[in-house]
Amino acid sequence: MVELSRKEFMRLAALGGAAAGLGLGSTRAAAAVARTGGAARTLIRGADVLTMNPALDELTGVDVLIDNGKIAAIGKGLSAGDAVVVEARGMILIPGMADGHRHIWQCAAAGRLVKTNVKEFAAGYQVWKMKWMPCASAEDHHLAAYYGGLQAIDSGVTALLDVAHGQQTADRALAAARGLKESGIAGWFAYQVSNRCDYGPGDTLPLAEARAQASQFTSDDHWQTVARLQKEVLGDSSGLLQLGIALSVGSKGQPLARVAEQEFGRARAMGIGIITHHANPGPTDVPPGHFGHRGLGLFDLHEAGLLGPDVHCSHGVTATDDELKLMAQTGVMLGATAVAETFPSRPLARRDPAHGRARAFGVRTGIGTDTPLSLTQDYFEHIRASFLSLALDPASEHVASGYHSPDVFDFATRGGYDAIRLGDIGGTIAVGRRADLVLLGTDRPGFPPAGTLADRVVNFAARTDVDSVWVAGRLLKSGGAMVGVDWRSLNARIAAMQARVHAAADTITFT
Numbered sequence: 001m002v003e004l005s006r007k008e009f010m011r012l013a014a015l016g017g018a019a020a021g022l023g024l025g026s027t028r029a030a031a032a033v034a035r036t037g038g039a040a041r042t043l044i045r046g047a048d049v050l051t052m053n054p055a056l057d058e059l060t061g062v063d064v065l066i067d068n069g070k071i072a073a074i075g076k077g078l079s080a081g082d083a084v085v086v087e088a089r090g091m092i093l094i095p096g097m098a099d100g101h102r103h104i105w106q107c108a109a110a111g112r113l114v115k116t117n118v119k120e121f122a123a124g125y126q127v128w129k130m131k132w133m134p135c136a137s138a139e140d141h142h143l144a145a146y147y148g149g150l151q152a153i154d155s156g157v158t159a160l161l162d163v164a165h166g167q168q169t170a171d172r173a174l175a176a177a178r179g180l181k182e183s184g185i186a187g188w189f190a191y192q193v194s195n196r197c198d199y200g201p202g203d204t205l206p207l208a209e210a211r212a213q214a215s216q217f218t219s220d221d222h223w224q225t226v227a228r229l230q231k232e233v234l235g236d237s238s239g240l241l242q243l244g245i246a247l248s249v250g251s252k253g254q255p256l257a258r259v260a261e262q263e264f265g266r267a268r269a270m271g272i273g274i275i276t277h278h279a280n281p282g283p284t285d286v287p288p289g290h291f292g293h294r295g296l297g298l299f300d301l302h303e304a305g306l307l308g309p310d311v312h313c314s315h316g317v318t319a320t321d322d323e324l325k326l327m328a329q330t331g332v333m334l335g336a337t338a339v340a341e342t343f344p345s346r347p348l349a350r351r352d353p354a355h356g357r358a359r360a361f362g363v364r365t366g367i368g369t370d371t372p373l374s375l376t377q378d379y380f381e382h383i384r385a386s387f388l389s390l391a392l393d394p395a396s397e398h399v400a401s402g403y404h405s406p407d408v409f410d411f412a413t414r415g416g417y418d419a420i421r422l423g424d425i426g427g428t429i430a431v432g433r434r435a436d437l438v439l440l441g442t443d444r445p446g447f448p449p450a451g452t453l454a455d456r457v458v459n460f461a462a463r464t465d466v467d468s469v470w471v472a473g474r475l476l477k478s479g480g481a482m483v484g485v486d487w488r489s490l491n492a493r494i495a496a497m498q499a500r501v502h503a504a505a506d507t508i509t510f511t
């Protein structure tokens with residue numbers, strides 16, 4: 001990939017276009033469309049571009065050519081040729097955004113539990129999850145994942161790391177992966193290799209038993225599911241959605257050799273590209289040589305030789321400086337979720353998200369939504385919260401005080417893509433990058449005409465400003481509407497599913 005400095009770019013632009021590799025004939029263009037699943041050559045004309053590429057910075061009134069799923073040229077007065085032209089004068093083109101930690105399946109139940117009802121959320125979240133899981137079918141998971149992927153795209157999120165921890169059977173996991181893939185989003189379907197539900201509607205059982213089933217160490221069954229996911233749904237190594245795994249809940253406290261062999265070893269032997277886990281404090285009485293003996297267990301994993309650039313931690317709010325330094329040294333990624341973490345699962349026991357400290361130590365750091373059950377899909381709110389949470393945290397305010405708007409936006413774009421192992425692919429706008437792009441309208445009341453592009457976007461943008469979205473050059477949202485999506489019908493199906501699943505869930509009694 002050729003990276004131009006801003007100065008070189010402006011010089012070439014003045015000469016009539018910083019184009020590279022143009023001039024495809026119509027036959028080749030048609031073949032490209034076929035290869036990319038409908039992605040056409042597209043010229044976005046006259047946009048103000050927030051590149052998030054330090055060499056290019058912000059560009060005013062330029063054209064961006066998408067060809068074969070990638071950004072083929074950026075410049076003034078580019079020739080459209082046979083490309084579809086999108087007039088974008090006065091609009092702001094940003095890189096598609098990344099969400100580094102989201103449980104997509106929960107979008108089907110949005111609103112049932114919310115974080116502003118603090119005690120109810122803290123007491124009810126795990127119980128809700130354990131009651132929903134046996135009552136939602138494979139078809140329900142298919143619909144939920146499809147719907148959740150569409151919602152992400154609609155908000156300008158083009159790649160995410162879905163931690164699929166609500167599918168206790170193979171048919172549910174496969175259906176969820178299919179639904180997410182069909183939505184057109186890029187990123188990772190990271191199946192959690194644990195969970196079991198031996199109960200169902202009408203059953204009464206001790207809460208401790210349900211908890212134990214939800215906190216399993218991995219089993220052969222789970223890896224058979226991983227194999228099927230790889231073979232039947234996510235086996236194409238060039239696909240936009242790739243297969244990852246999430247460590248089992250029960251891996252904490254296990255002998256490191258067992259975790260190494262049965263989780264890390266299996267995943268790596270199968271070529272799984274990302275291994276994520278909830279980096280939260282686990283059991284406190286873990287002996288030496290076991291996962292979780294020290295802190296978040298990162299030094300334990302390191303001692304066992306398991307940390308590497310395919311390892312992703314979510315949250316990590318209690319990470320010590322030494323743990324963050326270790327993550328940076330070993331290439332481990334972090335997905336912080338500012339809103340979710342600021343309202344933790346214990347009433348008003350506030351903890352502070354770690355993304356500011358992590359990035360200051362050199363960790364590949366992004367942000368995420370975590371629980372669409374309870375939190376908005378407007379990703380710009382999460383971006384702003386990621387700054388606010390740092391500014392309010394005594395341990396991070398020195399980091400936040402040196403920030404400018406691009407530093408904040410980086411968590412969702414350049415850094416955000418890097419923090420889900422897609423840093424070589426997207427997160428910035430430059431020639432050669434995948435065309436994961438978002439075009440924002442700027443003409444609504446309250447969208448400011450003044451300020452840098454980053455200032456305007458980071459401080460004022462909202463989901464409703466997202467006019468168009470491309471993933472790998474494929475137009476998925478246009479003119480403010482998702483292409484080919486009937487929201488009214490989908491919303492009705494989701495509402496009916498939610499009512500049915502909750503009616504069944506209400507018949508389960510935990511004692």
Ligand SMILES: [Zn+2]
Nearest residue numbers: 163278314370
């Ligand atoms: Zn989570």
